[in-house]
Amino acid sequence: MxxxxxxxxxxxxxxxxxxxxxxxxxxxxxxxxxxxxxxxxxxxxxxxxxxxxxxxxxxxxxxxxxxxxxxxxxxxxxxxxxxxxxxxxxxxxxxxxxxxxxxxxxxxxxxxxxxxxWQQDQHRVDMVPDKRTYEPGDKATVLVRSPFDKARGLVVIAREGIVSHYPIEVKGGAATLEVPIDEAQIPNVRASVLLVRGRVDVPGAPPGQDLGRPAFAVGQVDLKIEATRKKIALEVLPEKQEVAPKDTLKLKIKAKDAAGAPQKAAVAVMVVDEGVLSLMGFQTPDPLAFFHHDRDPGVSLYDMRQFLLAKKDPEPPPSPAPAPEEAPTDGLLNGDTGLGMRGAGKGGGGAGYFGGAPAADKAMAMPAPTAPMAAVVEEHKEAEASNGPMKKAKRQVAQTATLDATAAMSQPISLRSLFATTAYFNAEVAIDASGEATVEIPMPENLTSFRVMAVAVDPDQADRFGSGEANVKVRKPIMLRPSLPRFANFGDKFEASVMVDNQTSEPQAILVGTRGSNVVISGEPTVGVEIPAGESREVRFPMAVDRVGTMRVQFAALSNGGRDATELALPVHYPATRQAFADYGVTDASIARTLKVPEDALPAFGGLELSMSSTALTGLEDAVDFLVGYRYECTEQLASRLLPIFVLGPVLEQFPIASVSDLAKRQALGAEGSRGCSRGRTGTAASATGTIRPAARRT
Structure with missing residues (x-):
């Protein structure tokens, strides 16, 4: 309704x-x-x-x-x-x-x-617009629901400053505002009302309760303005919804303005793996909403009437003063003539915390301050014959589907290894006055869904934006989706899992095999499975690490309906921390050293390295190379790099170390560093007292 x-x-x-x-x-x-x-x-x-x-x-x-x-x-x-x-x-x-x-x-x-x-807070003005949103050129009608029967006040229309303001008079508890909506106010403009009312009589209010004292009320409402005139309608139209790995995706991008006419645009195009975007919760950027976000009015309403004191009834005449001999001894601090610690009555009230006659404490009803407006993966049981011999697997799948080896082997096959999360990015796609542009995108070999995102801006009117998206799938009739650990340690054993998808319209008998380098396959390297049309099955291969380095594992699938192959690599790490020991000394005669091999050392790792030199500077090569090749060039780091090289100059001439043993190289390095330090200095420098003086330049 x-x-x-x-x-x-x-x-x-x-x-x-x-x-x-x-x-x-x-x-x-x-x-x-x-x-x-x-x-x-x-x-x-x-x-x-x-x-x-x-x-x-x-x-x-x-x-x-x-x-x-x-x-x-x-x-x-x-x-x-x-x-x-x-x-x-x-x-x-x-x-x-x-x-x-x-x-x-x-x-x-x-x-x-x-x-x-109106049933509402006595210090709030409710403002009700006649529509949820407006278009530029509309005139908004805003109902002002006043808590006062009669009141006067001020209307302020604001958007990052005051747009207009004018007085208002409310009779009968309600009034209306007419607010013209302008395109320059997109996406919002705020209407605020401040109402004041003088003292009135409140029927039923008891004596001493100033319920009708002067009061104020404020209210505000944001009028939302549609930004459709600023929107570029962007269509992303892939030539195909599904492409094969390494195919070229032809993409057409169309841009139209708010009236549906062709629109020039500068477009950024991104093609990203949908799975990664989903994990991040990433949405296609909407520059229209980003740049045309709600603007602050830049205006605040304040009223001092909230600090008004309630009207008090006349006080009774003071009682006769006591006789001099009966006067209290602390009369200079309290009583009718003294200054007490409270701010009511004559001369501070005469009712302090040190005695004296207490003043009447009347209840005051203060106005309250204004409140601000405000790929599930289904786990299958391992087939009993998953590790069985290839002949047995063939007999099992032959019951309902057969494998024509000749036809299957005649199909071309390539090893998929080009995987990319971001398949394409181009920030400079230009759409001309025709409103169309075509982009050709070489797709990677990920068997997944990609989101094609396009974000546009009008090059002639920089406040107009748009975005669009489409989805493209990289598919094959028979697909392999391996799942391997991110890394392995020397000595690890694991099961390499691969999901086999049958994307054809018929059941397929599929032969799945694996091989690799730096890996030991402990079971059968080939397994036969039967997969109904449109379904998937998991195949596992027991594996073990051969040595430290990089393990490469290949999977292949062969069937009458198609074939697929892919390769993955994972690092194999040392199983423990590597430790090094050194022995240094000086001798002028023959010496002997006894080395004891650690009992828990792994036999396949480590070793003995011997180096001898006539100087203790032999171990400085790495440190000097680090200084020379340091790639950060702020002033402090340049100076820290140059100083030790210059200090070692005489030593380097006698004992060649690393690449700076050559005098010409050291001089070139010093000149380059000095120029870098000079570029990092400004023309003035501030002293500790805050005065400015010219900075001395030194090289």
Whole structure:
């Protein structure tokens, strides 16, 4: 159920549209719908509750109109006249064949000359726009629901500063604003109202309770403006929805403006693995929403009336002063003539914390401060013959599907090894005045879904943006999807799992095999499986690590319907931390050293290395090479790199070390570093006292 607006003027007709649907959202026809128009009449009175005085509201529902509808495939409608200002509900009631009732409500508001009491906070102005969103050129009607029967105030229209402002007068508790909507205000503009009311008499308020003292109320509402005029409609049209590995994907991109005409655009195109994007929760970028986000009004409303004190009744005349001999000894600090510690009464109140006559402590009802507006993978059991001999596997699959070895072997096969998460990125695709561009994308060999994302900007009007996306799958009739560990340690044993997919329309007998380098396959290297059309099966191969380094494993599948092969590599690490030992000394005669091999050392790793030199500088080669090849060039690091090389200059001439033993190389390195340090200096420098003086330049 919906109405054409949420705010009406008294005397207008409210138009209602309704449909009847079941729990699945399917429309039901021929069902009777009883529609009632209900006005909420609210009254208020001052009452005392929990020791404080406040307003109590009572609301009564009054039926002021009705109509009967019969549901159809299209929305059915009726019109109801709203004759008085106030809050309304349209209530639609239906009854199903079993007697179950269903009720829907749609609230709206009416303004006019009648006085209205709204059930709301006394310090808040409720503002109700007549629409959820607006288009540039519209005129928004905003209902101002005032907590005061009569009030004056200020209207401020703001968007990153004041757009306009003007006075307003409220009578009968309601008023309306007319706000012109401009394209420059996309995506929002804020309307704010500050109302003030002078002192009034409140019926039922007891003496001493200043419930009608001067008060204020504020309210604000953001008017949302559609950014459709700023949107570039971008279509991403792949030539095919499925491509083979290494095929070229032809992509057409079309751009249109808000009116549907061809649009020039500068486009960035990305093709990324959908699985990775899903793990990240990544959505295609929407530059329109990013750049045309809600703007702050840049204006705040404040009012000092919240600090007004309540009016107090006249105090009774003071009692006669005591005789001099009866006067309290601390009269200079308290009493009628002394200054007490409280801020009420004569001269500070004469009722401090050190004695004296206490002053009357009247309750004050202070206005409250304004509140801000505010690939599931199904695990299969391992087939009993998964590790059996190849002949046995062939006999098993031959029961319902046969493998024509001659036809299968005649098919071309290539090893898939080109895997890429980001298959393509181009930030400079240009769409000309025709509104179209074509891109050719070489696809990788991942057997997965890729999301093609395009993000556009108008090169002539930089506030217009758009985006679009499409999905493309890289597929083969028979596909292998291996699942290996990310790494292995020397001595590890594991089962290499591979999912075999039959994407053909018929069941297939498939021969699956594996081989590799730096790997020991402990079972049969080939397995036969039968896979129904459109289904998958898992095949496992027991494996063990051969040596430290890189393990490469290949899988292949062969069938009448197609073939596939792929290769994966994983690192094999040392199983423990590598430890090194060294012995240094100086001698001028023959010496002997005894070396004891650690008992737990792995026999396949480690060794003995001997190096001898006539100088203790032999071990500095790595350190000097690190300094020379250091790639960061901020001033501090340049200086730290050059200083030790210059200090070692005389030593390097006598004992050649690394690449800077040559004097010419050291001088070239020093000149380059000095120029880098000079470039990093500014023309002035600040002293500790904050004064500025020219900086000395030294090289």
């Amino acid at each position: 919906r109405a054409d607006r949420s705010v009406y003027r008294a005397g207008e007709r409210a138009r209602l549209e309704a449909v009847v649907v079941d729990v699945d959202g399917k429309r039901i026809t021929g069902r009777d719908v009883q529609v009632k128009l209900v006005r909420k009449e609210t009254s208020r009175a001052a009452v005392q509750e929990n020791g404080s005085w406040q307003y109590k509201y009572d609301t009564v529902d009054v039926e002021v109109g009705s109509c009967a509808l019969v549901s159809a495939d299209a929305p059915v409608n009726c019109e109801l006249v709203v004759d008085k200002a106030g809050s309304y509900d349209i209530r639609a009631l239906i009854t199903d064949p079993k007697g179950h009732k269903s009720l829907s409500k749609h609230p709206f508001y009416v303004y006019g000359e009648d006085a209205v009491v």
